[in-house]
Amino acid sequence: MQSFPALKQVIWAQEEPKNMGARAVMEQRLAPILPDGVAYDYIGRQLRASPGEGYAAAHRAEQGRIVRAALGLPD
Secondary structure, eight states, X not given: OTTOTTOOEEEEXXXXXXXXXXXXXXXXXXXXXXXXXXXXXXXXXXSOSSSSOSSHHHHHHHHHHHHHHHHTOOO
16 A cells, blocks of 8 residues: 555445455454555445345346446446
């Protein structure tokens, strides 16, 4: 991260719900090494018991939201 002196924010984006995937493990490892003043945020699905949305159309809509948010694009 020292290679990016203008870094203001680190975003973890993932397809899996917040309670699944690598986010939980990596968040614990990232927190101690984030420089002061650098924010950490999560973009992805909310906590769920299942990794899927249940409907293909709902999945596509949620997937689009995640990608747009991660790229900083408007809804």
